[in-house]
Amino acid sequence: MKDAIASLLKSTINQLQTVGTLPKTINYQLNIDATKDKSHGDFASNIALALAKQAGMHPRKLAEIIVETIATNKAHDIEKVEIAGPGFINFFLSKAAASAIITTILERKDTFGLNDLGRGNKVQVEYVSANPTGPLHIGHGRGAAIGDSICRLLTGTGHQVTREFYYNDAGQQINNLALSTQARCKGLGPDDDSWPTDGYRGAYINDVADAYMAKETIDAEDKHVTGAANPDDLNAIRDFAVAYLRREQDSDLKAFDVDFDIYSLESALYADGKVEETVNKLIESGHTYENDGALWLKTTHFGDDKDRVMRKTDGGYTYFVPDVAYHAEKWSRGFKTVINEQGSDHHSTITRVRAGLQAMNIGIPEGWPDYVLHQMVLVMRGGEEVKLSKRAGSYVTLRDLIDEVGRDATRFFLVARAPSSQLTFDIDLAISQSNDNPVYYIQYAHARVCSVQRKLIEQNLSWTDADANTLELLVEDSEKALMKRLSQYPEVVTNAAHNFTPHTIANYLRELAGEFHSFYNACIVLDENTELRNARISLSIAVKQVLQNGLRLLGVSAPEKM
């Protein structure tokens, strides 16, 4: 509909140029917005305001001319056109045009709102990417909820999405994990003198050690290991601990309904020679130099505030080298779009990774890859902030939240805010007043429609999809508001996918649910008049369908009863 108005306006402007009312060369961006206030009609354009100066006349005068010209060739979908305020042109849709959206939704069902804008473009999304040194916490949960929803959005807009989880299984942190587990195997605790420096103090390390000593077999998504029960075999302990924690993370992610196509390991980048290859390319490119016994990359050439060490004096590489190798490998796999969803505390790696990729000079565009960074999650419990510390072992795990708050509410809460906003997760509130959680408000609207449908059968009422004429019986304010809202859904999805902002879906669903509840209280769906009943049921089912479609994009269920 918006497109129809746009082309109508465009041809009108062309016509005005031809007759000389408007200059031959003008600059403008055609803007057509859905209105917020129903007295402003359904759509509004600011075109007269934008062109007033170039046309050399007052905005309202220009608007009048435009509206007069439109009147001669407007489509039957538009009932009337008005000028308002400083010079806005407001479009009022005809009844038929407004209610056509219901028919469209009932026809397209679960594909309504989806499109093929991505045209099969290969996109890779990396998210969570937690190192296997402990259970997933609420911050990982936020990344999982956002990352997964972005994947659903991209898939829904025609992209060919690969979901990927990258983890470090080769660095110092893994060494600390192995040493901590070994210490536990030997019966040591964090307070003992010989406890490893920088060891992980959490009680979960004890579980790992017990399982290792009990020769347990671990089957993680990408690891299969049996405990050797030998406290002196550090390599065996390392392999076992990594597999154990990976298995825990897998099960948490599964409970969260989040999955991956590929698990990438840092160790594999070394084993396959990718790291070495990257280093060689960087040296060949001339962007490196030796200093103080280390090899440096001139990242300052690419916008960094200081150069970075690539190879340490002990011969090992710093973490960003395999990171660069990993992303070069993503590029070589043919992903023109790569999105990394990470916590904002890793923000400094962006410059380094991009600098490394530019320095390799292998045709990667500047500003590749994309990043979506989420801010920290502040956890409140008992009215106090819970400090997260992996080493100290104070923790609010994702598993705790799923168990206490529920998957749907947890996912919704974590995905419903803009990633760039800090988020306060009040556990007591989420548990004790869970009925006030917006996700129930949305699910309730869905369940209500289902209930009406059940009632329909109970009362032996016949029902058919309302035809166009019948749908014109929907004339109440609440009904018109709903139809307008429904018609906005495809654009909301497109924008959310384009901007990587799943939270806008959550906002939309809340508004849709709210308008449905208003409608439900204002109008009897199961009216005695068969025609009106059919029209309202059709509207209700269309709402149910869109709620379902939107919730699926967020990974939240749409229950038929609550």
Next chain:
RNA sequence: GCGGCUGUAGCUCAGCUGGAUAGAGUAUCUGGCUUCGAACCAGGUGGUCGCAGGUUCGAAUCCUGCCAGCCGCGCCA
């Protein structure tokens, strides 16, 4: 000190590719269930959109400066 993000109602947050009278939830106050699910609805109270300039027909939105908070600034990841 440098860089990133944030600052909107008592609280939690939308709105930010400029548009008409700045929104929602919660809290608080008043109403609404003999009738399709009251986990709901209708209405009231509540705002210097951090501060100050600038851009323009128009700024919560864009630009500059300042203030405050969070995060990062390692030959850890």
